[in-house]
Amino acid sequence: TAGITQAPTSQILAAGRSMTLRCTQDMRHNAMYWYRQDLGLGLRLIHYSNTAGTTGKGEVPDGYSVSRANTDDFPLTLASAVPSQTSVYFCASSPGTSGTDTQYFGPGTRLTVL
């Protein structure tokens, strides 16, 4: 079982360019999440989706957009990248959003915006 896959593994992007980070899970989890992780800071939630067809804003949503057309895929788009979006991006999924539902993480995408 692959679990959660993310692509690309790493990317260098020129400021002002757009980019989509891909995330796919094969666990049939209802909920999916996008986090960014920066040195010295905890994981910060960018956007989330509790079920296919719905999305919500997290703690740091500005400059990012998401869609959830089906259960498996949850792409994250940067419309016009800025250097402050340089970070490691993790996609995660969980069976649901309550009780003991644990979040499982993909391997991450390391993004550098120059």
Place this chain on the structure above:
Amino acid sequence: GQNIDQPTEMTATEGAIVQINCTYQTSGFNGLFWYQQHAGEAPTFLSYNVLDGLEEKGRFSSFLSRSKGYSYLLLKELQMKDSASYLCAVRDSNYQLIWGAGTKLIIKP
């Protein structure tokens, strides 16, 4: 505001015991999680506490006191492979996880 506090770094000796503390102030509480993250890798789930007390899982145990807003992760019989960052996260009233910055644990022979 919401806040999760953990020590930035700890050092311990192989074979010893180490306790990593986590204090939290969040809007609501629906459980506390501990994750392990090796350098350059994704976080992986270690433990979950929602009621006060100690949860034991092999060499790892996690404790919760909701009245004190406090948890700790106890690692016994430390091995070199336990060198990693340990992340504390609290599920708030919106059922979202609020994350601490993590504690980097360095194990010395």
